[in-house]
Every structure is written in structure tokens, then in C-alpha cells.
Amino acid sequence: MTEDAQFATGIFGLPTGRPADGAHGRDPLEVLASEFVAALRQGEEPGIDALAASHPDLAVEIQDLFPLLTAMEGWKTYRETTSYEHRSLDTLPGGQFGDFRVIREIGRGGMGVVFEAEELNTARRVAIKVLPYLKSDSRRALFQREASTAARLWHPHIVPVYSFGEHKGLCYYSMRLVRGVALNWVIDRLSSNHGAVAASDVSQGFESPAEGEHSTSMGGPSDAPPSNFPPGRLPIVAWRIARNSWFEIARIGAQVADALGYAHANGIVHGDIKPGNLLLDSAANAWVTDFGLSRNQSEPLEQASSGMAGTLRYLAPEQLSGHVDVRTDIYSLGVTLFELSTRKSAFASADFAALTDPLRRPELPRARQVNPKIPRDLEAIVFKAAAKDPAARYDSAASLRDDLLRFLAARPVRARGAAGWLRLPF
Amino acid sequence: MSNIPLEPEVTPELANRVIYGDKAALAQIFDVYRKRLRRIVNFRLDRRIYGRVDPDDVLQEAYLNAQLRMKSILADRAETLFIWLRKILNQTLADVHRRHLGTKKRSAKRDISIHGGWSTESTSAALAIHLAGTLTSPSQAALRAELAAQIDAALATLSPVDREILALRHFEELSNGEAAQVLNMTTQAASMRYVRALSRLREVLPAPQLSAVPDTQ
Numbered sequence: 069m070t071e072d073a074q075f076a077t078g079i080f081g082l083p084t085g086r087p088a089d090g091a092h093g094r095d096p097l098e099v100l101a102s103e104f105v106a107a108l109r110q111g112e113e114p115g116i117d118a119l120a121a122s123h124p125d126l127a128v129e130i131q132d133l134f135p136l137l138t139a140m141e142g143w144k145t146y147r148e149t150t151s152y153e154h155r156s157l158d159t160l161p162g163g164q165f166g167d168f169r170v171i172r173e174i175g176r177g178g179m180g181v182v183f184e185a186e187e188l189n190t191a192r193r194v195a196i197k198v199l200p201y202l203k204s205d206s207r208r209a210l211f212q213r214e215a216s217t218a219a220r221l222w223h224p225h226i227v228p229v230y231s232f233g234e235h236k237g238l239c240y241y242s243m244r245l246v247r248g249v250a251l252n253w254v255i256d257r258l259s260s261n262h263g264a265v266a267a268s269d270v271s272q273g274f275e276s277p278a279e280g281e282h283s284t285s286m287g288g289p290s291d292a293p294p295s296n297f298p299p300g301r302l303p304i305v306a307w308r309i310a311r312n313s314w315f316e317i318a319r320i321g322a323q324v325a326d327a328l329g330y331a332h333a334n335g336i337v338h339g340d341i342k343p344g345n346l347l348l349d350s351a352a353n354a355w356v357t358d359f360g361l362s363r364n365q366s367e368p369l370e371q372a373s374s375g376m377a378g379t380l381r382y383l384a385p386e387q388l389s390g391h392v393d394v395r396t397d398i399y400s401l402g403v404t405l406f407e408l409s410t411r412k413s414a415f416a417s418a419d420f421a422a423l424t425d426p427l428r429r430p431e432l433p434r435a436r437q438v439n440p441k442i443p444r445d446l447e448a449i450v451f452k453a454a455a456k457d458p459a460a461r462y463d464s465a466a467s468l469r470d471d472l473l474r475f476l477a478a479r480p481v482r483a484r485g486a487a488g489w490l491r492l493p494f
Numbered sequence: 495m496s497n498i499p500l501e502p503e504v505t506p507e508l509a510n511r512v513i514y515g516d517k518a519a520l521a522q523i524f525d526v527y528r529k530r531l532r533r534i535v536n537f538r539l540d541r542r543i544y545g546r547v548d549p550d551d552v553l554q555e556a557y558l559n560a561q562l563r564m565k566s567i568l569a570d571r572a573e574t575l576f577i578w579l580r581k582i583l584n585q586t587l588a589d590v591h592r593r594h595l596g597t598k599k600r601s602a603k604r605d606i607s608i609h610g611g612w613s614t615e616s617t618s619a620a621l622a623i624h625l626a627g628t629l630t631s632p633s634q635a636a637l638r639a640e641l642a643a644q645i646d647a648a649l650a651t652l653s654p655v656d657r658e659i660l661a662l663r664h665f666e667e668l669s670n671g672e673a674a675q676v677l678n679m680t681t682q683a684a685s686m687r688y689v690r691a692l693s694r695l696r697e698v699l700p701a702p703q704l705s706a707v708p709d710t711q
Contacts, residue, residue, distance in 0.1 A: 093680075093681065093682035093685070094670060094681060094682060094685035095682075095685040095686050095688075095689045097689050098670060098685040098686070098689045099685075101689070101692070102669070102670060105663075105664070109667070133692050133693065133696055136692060136695060136696055136699070137692075140660065140664040141664065144664055144665050
């Protein structure tokens with residue numbers, strides 16, 4: 069056989085190694101790129117600057133293109149690690165999953181898939197959230213710990229966690245089946261021709277959650293007993309949220325802020341407040357979901373549509389540097405309320421870099437610049453909640469709730485009180 | 495050149511045994527290439543049938559097809575055993591998609607498109623997987639998704655040829671020479687095409703998010 073295995077051929081002329089790939093005639097940049105990528109695949113960390121320095125004639129191209137090579141390789145690695153997770157979740161519906169009979173998929177988020185299911189020993193309808201396969205034991209342990217903390221939260225505006233566990237290597241938790249829609253659905257609905265949301269829309273919205281939204285909205289079929297109305301309670305009064313329902317928006321905000329204040333008092337920060345994690349049920353009550361559980365998963369499940377893309381704007385700037393406290397949640401709720409009242413995406417014009425760089429993140433625009441009909445007090449509350457500087461925000465979710473309640477009671481709000489001389493008549 | 499890893503297990507003797515129709519030799523060679531072949535399945539299997547089709551079953555089917563084609567291995571004029579197996583795998587994948595999605599018969603010669611690789615639904619913003627470990631998960635997840643959306647938009651503007659060579663070199667991890675064989679062009683042409691595809695991708699991608707990705711693997 070030949071000495072050089074790359075040219076090794078059998079007696080029938082079928083080369084066994086990779087084909088001859090000498091540098092002859094190849095683009096020198098491609099040759100360097102191949103070596104760079106091969107080093108990446110070996111787990112090395114080839115330095116771009118050093119490489120550029122040793123090839124001054126190609127330095128500009130190397131600096132420009134080689135970060136892209138790292139990016140492409142990282143993307144590939146990620147796809148390989150997630151393919152199992154996709155399959156493990158896609159095969160679930162229609163079957164039994166531990167103590168549950170899975171009825172249908174009702175939502176898919178960045179952190180898992182939510183199914184409507186029947187708990188076998190109680191026959192009650194629940195929602196179960198199944199997380200992508202978690203490889204490391206430490207992460208599974210963390211999930212267990214956080215789930216048990218979340219299960220202790222009991223508040224009228226927090227979706228209660230009933231149980232949690234692991235089945236066939238997949239972590240899950242079961243929770244109350246809220247027959248509702250996520251707030252991003254509401255925002256879409258308000259900005260569409262409908263311009264309003266009523267109880268019947270909410271019912272329809274969660275019976276066919278596939279329609280245009282991809283959040284963790286939850287619901288049940290119409291024949292299921294309405295689990296959130298215990299026997300003896302009267303049916304819901306008709307309600308309607310329209311584009312200018314400022315009080316309704318403030319009421320939803322106050323409910324969420326109240327839930328946040330309760331959780332914060334129990335030492336739990338949500339960390340991922342956004343319209344997709346806030347549900348509105350058919351009685352127009354808000355529910356916070358995924359409490360304390362979302363921060364655990366650093367291997368998000370990719371989802372069918374761009375549901376996760378675009379949620380960066382709800383993250384507080386300091387969160388991008390890894391800092392999370394109660395004011396992080398306040399910021400996220402502020403951005404959510406901004407979008408609920410303006411029906412416009414916050415930071416619409418900001419580019420990716422501005423959103424991801426804590427220093428370059430702009431202040432949230434004034435809501436009335438987008439929609440002058442928004443009451444000044446509500447605008448001031450939203451602006452204070454979503455201040456770029458954490459110190460300029462409400463110091464607690466309770467004070468945000470209280471200010472929203474002041475607005476609802478037509479009393480002066482603190483958000484404007486501090487600068488009373490700015491106060492202008494309506 | 496030295497950067498291209500060889501599969502030393504595939505000796506010329508083993509290759510000749512395959513040509514003589516030795517099934518055990520084929521199995522041995524298939525095993526050597528299994529990881530690379532599985533990667534192709536991962537990237538080219540349509541996500542819509544992920545739940546129904548096990549990638550390992552696809553590989554098994556490809557293996558059986560390879561057994562059937564052993565007789566004509568020389569007539570297939572494959573440049574290497576790997577390229578030969580890859581071709582059979584792609585035909586198998588086309589069959590699988592046809593069975594499950596009812597798509598029209600595709601040209602067996604043409605590679606099926608890399609659904610898994612580039613479509614919005616499967617992009618996973620893996621670019622950001624290397625982002626600083628200090629980030630809390632929602633921020634990581636959001637960053638990944640954001641980056642995926644950006645890369646997707648960028649890739650969508652590339653020509654199919656540009657996309658394909660990027661897929662071959664990065665997703666399938668083919669060498670320049672192998673990519674040239676698959677695309678039926680000279681190594682020089684493949685080399686230039688790859689650099690051109692990279693430059694085009696670079697042009698349509700805004701700079702900042704790349705700098706956010708540290709050089710770690």
C-alpha cells in the first residue's frame with residue numbers, strides 16, 4: 069500500500085481514506101478555515117487574533133470571517149444535542165406518561181412542551197409541562213429543588229404546581245389547567261381587526277391554541293368541566309377588554325404584581341416574566357405561570373416557530389450580565405404592560421446589539437409617544453417599572469401594585485408624585 | 495492537509511472485501527462511518543417526521559440498501575467508500591420522506607434539502623450556546639432564539655448552492671475534497687465556492703452577535 073494513507077487505494081482503485089485534499093489550487097483562506105474548524109472540532113480554542121497575526125496578508129479576511137466559523141460549528145453542535153430532545157417530546161401525545169394520560173399538546177415554549185393530560189388516579193384534568201431531556205444529574209437535581217419550591221407557592225394569580233417528577237428520563241411538572249390564553253395572544257388580538265377580547269374569545273382561543281400563537285397558553289376542550297370554577301360559583305359576567313381599556317390593563321398588571329410580590333416575599337424571583345408566561349382566564353383574571361422553574365433550564369427546546377425569538381426585550385438589562393433580583397421581574401412586567409397598552413413591540417427600532425448589550429439598551433420609550441391616548445399616570449407607572457436603571461424602578465412589586473391600584477382608584481400615583489412639578493393636567 | 499482526520503480503521507483490505515461482497519466487512523465499515531452518517535440524518539431528516547422516524551432506523555435501512563448495492567459498487571464509480579455510503583443514505587432519506595410526507599419522487603441523484611439545517615423551525619440559535627455561562631437561562635434561551643432568527647434570515651438570502659456547500663462543510667463535516675466530489679467540481683472550485691458562500695453569509699449578518707460568541711467549542 070502507499071505510504072500516504074490519503075492516496076491509499078485498493079487493488080480495484082477504490083480509495084479508502086478521505087480524498088486527496090492537498091492545498092494545491094485551493095483558496096488559501098479556505099485552507100486556513102479548514103484547519104481552524106478542525107481545531108475547533110478537536111475541542112481546541114484557536115485564537116483568531118494569533119492566526120491573523122501569522123498571516124498578515126489574510127488578516128482582514130480572517131478577522132472578518134472566522135468568528136462565523138465558530139458560530140456555524142456551535143450551531144451544529146447544538147442541533148446535535150437537541151435532536152434527541154425533539155424526538156423525546158414529539159412522541160408523547162396520545163399515550164400514557166407516568167401517572168398521566170396525555171390528551172393533546174396545548175403549547176410549546178422555549179423551555180418545554182405543555183400538554184393537557186388526565187391525572188389517572190384522580191381523573192382530573194391538569195396541564196403537564198415536560199422539559200427537554202436534561203443530561204446532567206446536577207441540572208435534574210436543580211429542577212427537583214426548584215419545582216418543590218414552586219409547588220409551595222399558593223396565590224390566586226399563580227398557576228399552582230401540583231406535582232413534579234421524572235419519567236423515562238424526562239422531567240415534568242403538573243399544574244392546574246388554566247382555561248385561558250397567554251397575554252401575547254391578547255396583544256395580537258387587540259392589534260388585529262377585532263380590537264377587543266371577550267370571555268368567549270378566550271374560550272375559543274385556548275381550544276384552538278395553534279392559531280397564530282406559540283406560547284405556553286393552556287386550555288381544555290369545551291366538554292371538560294371548567295376546572296377553575298368550583299361548583300357553586302356563578303358563571304362569569306360578560307367582560308370585554310378593548311384597546312382603550314386602561315383600567316383592565318392596570319388591573320391585570322396589579323394582579324401580576326401582587327403575585328410577584330407574594331413570590332418575592334417567599335424568596336422566589338420569576339426571572340422570565342413576559343406575555344407568553346402570563347395567562348388570562350375566561351373570568352379575565354391573570355395567572356403567572358412557570359414560577360421559579362424557568363431559570364433552571366439552560367438547554368431550551370427549540371420550537372416550531374419563532375416563539376422564543378423576540379423575547380429578549382422583556383429581559384432587564386442587568387439580567388444580561390447575569391444579575392437577577394426582584395427588580396428584574398418588575399422591569400419585565402413594565403415592558404409587558406407597555407406592550408399591552410401600546411400594542412407595539414417595545415424597542416421596535418433597537419437592533420440586536422442594542423438589546424443584548426446591557427450598556428447599549430435604550431430606555432423604554434414613553435408609551436404616550438406611541439399612543440397619546442394612554443393616561444399619563446399609567447404611562448408614568450409603566451415607565452418607572454421599566455426604567456433602565458434598577459434603582460429608578462419601583463423598589464418592590466408591592467409598590468408597583470399599589471401604584472396601579474392608585475391609578476385604578478383615580479388617586480395620584482407615586483410614579484409621578486416624585487416629580488410633582490412635572491405633573492400636567494390631562 | 496494534516497488537519498483532515500482519516501478513518502484508519504478502513505484499510506484497503508477491508509475495502510476490497512466489500513468489493514468482493516463480504517457483508518461483515520461492510521458492517522465494519524458502516525460502523526466506522528456511523529457517526530458521520532448519523533449526522534447527515536440529523537440534519538436532513540424533516541422535522542415534521544422526527545416523532546415518527548427514528549434516525550437509527552434510517553441508518554439501518556441505508557445499511558440494508560448498501561448491502562443490496564454491494565454488487566454494483568464498482569459500477570457506481572464512487573470516489574470513496576464514504577461518498578458511496580453517503581449517496582446511498584441520501585437515497586434512503588429521500589425514500590423515507592416520500593413514504594412519510596408523500597412528496598413526489600425526487601431525483602435520486604439530488605440531495606434532499608437540508609430541512610433540519612436551515613429552516614426557521616429547526617434553527618436553534620446554537621450560536622449562542624457558547625455565551626457566557628453567567629447568564630440565566632431565559633436570557634440564554636432568548637439570545638439563542640434571537641441569533642437563530644438572524645442567521646435564518648441571513649441564510650434565506652443565500653443561493654441554494656451557497657447554502658449547500660456550507661451545509662456540507664459544517665453540518666456534514668466533509669473535507670473540501672469530499673465536498674468537491676459530492677458537488678462534482680474540482681477541489682479548487684469547491685474551495686473558492688466555500689469562501690464565497692462564507693463571505694456572502696457574512697455580508698448579510700450584522701457583525702455584533704458574532705463578536706458575542708467566544709472562541710470556545
